[in-house]
Amino acid sequence: MRITVVGGGVIGLLTAIECVRAGGEHQVDLVDAGPIPSPAATSNDRLRVVRALHRGVPTLTLAAAGAHAGWMDVECLIGTRFYHPTGALTAMPEQDTPAELALLTTAGAKAWALSPKDLATWYPRIRFPAGTAAVLEATAGVVLADHALVAMAHWLGAQSRVRLHPHRQAVAVSQSGEAAMIRFADGETRTTDRVVVAAGPWSRELLPTAVGSDLTLYRQSVLSYRPPTSRRDWAGMPAVLGLGPARDAWLMPSVPQSDAPMRLSAASACRPVDEMSDRVTPDKWREHLIGVFSRLLPAFDPAAVVGASDGFYLAERTHGGPLLTEYGAGRVLAFAACGGMSFKFAPQIARAIADRAVGATPRPTGLDSIDRPRQLAAVGEE
Ligand SMILES: Cc1cc2nc3c(=O)[nH]c(=O)nc-3n(C[C@H](O)[C@H](O)[C@H](O)COP(=O)(O)OP(=O)(O)OC[C@H]3O[C@@H](n4cnc5c(N)ncnc54)[C@H](O)[C@@H]3O)c2cc1C
Known part of the structure; x- marks a missing residue:
């Protein structure tokens, strides 16, 4: 053939x-x-997140539970390491954690629930709304794309x-x-x-x-962020999703194996567009994301935003x-x-x-x- x-x-x-x-x-x-x-x-791009949880959607969660194994299989074939199991933390109202944890464990993913107190203790660099708990997926991670x-x-x-x-x-x-x-x-x-x-x-x-x-074409803006504090302060940070009052913001961590900065974005910075143009982030969207993360990260420093870029993807309309x-x-x-x-x-x-x-x-x-x-x-x- x-x-x-x-x-x-x-x-x-x-x-x-x-x-x-x-x-x-x-x-x-x-x-x-x-x-x-x-x-x-x-x-x-520098980083892409691999995680299983699709909240309330068992079929997608089941399919995604095997995604990291797919990437590790490619690594074995190629003989190069590019998948890093940083874990993935999905924030959510505390009352939702039992159902989402059950969804993940039924799909075969290894995960734990974290209480609001756990979040405050382990992730002081992030401001979680009152009553927020989370589910932490152990085998989730990032690919150095x-x-x-x-x-x-x-x-x-x-x-x-x-x-x-x-x-x-x-x-x-x-x-x-x-x-x-x-x-x-x-x-x-x-x-x-x-x-x-x-x-x-x-x-x-x-x-x-x-x-x-x-098909609908979407354009998404993403900030690149190098925290002013030492790298060690952010060491061990998983990918974090479900941030903010709308639970639509996310953070891709940097990993020691790469000099890629953290990536910060939110669904609110993703919009349908008619056509693809350049990938330069318009000021309006850069400022929007800076506003979002100023509220989410207590020590956020706009001067540590080292870049921004836009990406495009097509999605089936329905x-x-x-x-x-x-x-x-x-x-x-x-x-x-x-x-x-x-x-x-x-x-x-x-x-x-x-x-x-x-x-x-x-x-x-x-x-x-x-x-x-x-x-x-x-x-x-x-
Ligand atoms: C900002 C952003 C963040 C994302 N984050 C994640 C994430 O964390 N996790 C996740 O799972 N997914 C994520 N995605 C989605 C994911 O990145 C894309 O779905 C995926 O990379 C698409 O890969 P692809 O190979 O289909 O297309 P592409 O990577 O775009 O490759 C298409 C290739 O086709 C070539 N090409 C185009 N037209 C022609 C032509 N006419 N002739 C010849 N060659 C052509 C292009 O040059 C290009 O090399 C994200 C997407 C965006 C935009």
Whole structure:
């Protein structure tokens, strides 16, 4: 089978890896509009959180409980460490902790409940509203995303059945008869057995309008923060979620293995937009987040905000998550919407996409929109 993967973000790289792991005589070509990995990829950031708890949603929590194991499996294959089990703390009203703890333990995740007193004792650097308790997940953590992408691209570059094609922008993907086709910006057309579109928030440009119109593009601003106090004061800090009165702010910790600053953001800094532009954070959103964290971190110092950047992702309009689509008897597989949480699921999602691409029975991810892809009729170029 000749498989061409369009996009060298986390999903494209891992899909190519899984196609190789499937064995057989599959030839994999990975193309990206930029370098591989591309600095423009949504995945190519310093940190991404991997945690199980999706409050009140057992199916997602169950699927996410295996996410860290997926990342550790990739680490073993590649021989590089990029997953760091910092833990993840989700703040919530005290009365909610028994149910959320039960959700996690039923899903097989190792977790503890922390009382308001525990929070005050162990996390004095964070201001929790009165009556706030939390659940701490032990195996949750962060992936050093940029390190992971470089290591994966390097591994792929050493495989005899893989060819990497940086700086090749696809402008159209279609299917005709037994073949799938890709047209590139330079006018060349490639015919192949299977195409996997993993173009992140750019996927709309390669999808039929019928799918593209069901997707919402989001833009999220994130602050980079180096606390003025010594690194040791923040040592051992887990990822923290559910912060603030709206319980929508989050903090990604720095880890000793990286010089990446902490990342601070909130759902209130995520907004739907019509199109992708640059990733420069507008002053309004930077100030908004500074305001949010001035209230949440007692020792917050705006001068320690060392940067801010915006990222984009596409989400399916009705459920707000990722979406896989298949055209023409599976010759084109498109990861149409990457969603705001696909990094952690990427090993599972990529395995399922690769299984389909090589013609194997897809292993379930537990994510309905991946396990039951939206089927489209055969499509030609629009
Ligand atoms: C601010 C922010 C924070 C997030 N935090 C988390 C988190 O903590 N945990 C989590 O699980 N998820 C998180 N996510 C979501 C996650 O980062 C994304 O869902 C995931 O990285 C998307 O990966 P991808 O491979 O689908 O796309 P990308 O990483 O964007 O890769 C797409 C690639 O396709 C290439 N490309 C695009 N168009 C073309 C074309 N026409 N031809 C050739 N190549 C093309 C691009 O150059 C790029 O390299 C976050 C997202 C944002 C924006």
